[in-house]
């Protein structure tokens with residue numbers, strides 16, 4: 001469960017295969033842990049997948065080493081630290097897995113409806129075969145977004161988080177197993193629409209892309225600083241609506257800079273296509289960690305090829 005917002009445990013997590021069929025949990029592979037405080041942690045794995053839980057991957061929040069209890073607030077913080085520490089270990093595993101294959105993974109985050117799926121569908125459609133990419137879709141319920149991606153002809157895996165409000169590193173690990181991206185390819189991860197909790201969970205991704213749409217207001221960076229602090233790229237979407245809303249792009253950029261001086265910043269419209277060349281140019285330059293240039297070495301060919309030539 002996410003102690004940040006108190007959302008439900010992982011019991012409702014479901015994952016689809018490439019054909020879009022939701023995998024029901026196999027009887028032997030659904031496990032729960034109840035700790036001495038009566039909290040239950042439930043976690044299910046698709047039948048197709050086996051991995052040892054004893055060493056690299058257990059969900060016990062570290063209560064084995066006898067301890068006395070402080071006040072409940074302290075205990076909640078400890079639980080959260082343990083969960084995030086476990087997540088960070090799995091994220092590191094994902095990062096190594098991706099780097100070993102030269103696969104780039106972009107974690108796309110925003111509030112609900114900012115345009116994540118619209119941008120991904122347009123990107124996959126316009127870049128076509130020039131970008132070898134698949135998508136891992138995170139939503140609480142439905143495969144609506146995965147269906148939109150599948151219509152582009154690109155491979156997609158849906159993860160339904162049930163009561164969960166974010167993807168975590170373990171979910172991505174299962175999503176990557178199901179998607180099985182080719183070496184050198186690109187994976188877009190559409191996180192659950194939420195500007196709060198996804199910021200806390202490192203997935204081991206190559207870069208975090210945060211989308212804010214102009215209908216949400218230019219004060220979002222200060223209201224949700226963790227999300228904007230974590231961003232490698234901030235996209236202001238729905239620029240076609242700028243004439244109709246009170247959103248100051250320069251002011252938004254100024255607010256982002258106060259929180260995160262290193263993030264890149266692009267304004268675009270996923271529906272009209274304005275500014276998309278900048279996004280494709282960013283994608284072109286975002287190399288996987290394995291392909292990142294080492295000092296003195298020649299810069300490797302961009303994995304995406306010459307994406308910007310057509311724009």
Ligand SMILES: Nc1nc2c(ncn2[C@@H]2O[C@H](COP(=O)(O)OP(=O)(O)OP(=O)(O)O)[C@@H](O)[C@H]2O)c(=O)[nH]1
Nearest residue numbers: 111112113114115116117118193237238269270271
């Ligand atoms: N005017 C305008 N509308 C847009 C733009 N991008 C997306 N939309 C619209 O915004 C709505 C939400 O877009 P989605 O792509 O579903 O947003 P999302 O971030 O994937 O939403 P969730 O997955 O529910 O979090 C849809 O009606 C889109 O057509 C844009 O650039 N301009």
Ligand SMILES: [Zn+2]
Nearest residue numbers: 002005165197
């Ligand atoms: Zn949460």
Ligand SMILES: [Zn+2]
Nearest residue numbers: 043053057059
């Ligand atoms: Zn598990």
Ligand SMILES: [Zn+2]
Nearest residue numbers: 116117145190
């Ligand atoms: Zn979406």
Ligand SMILES: [Zn+2]
Nearest residue numbers: 045057170174
């Ligand atoms: Zn697992």
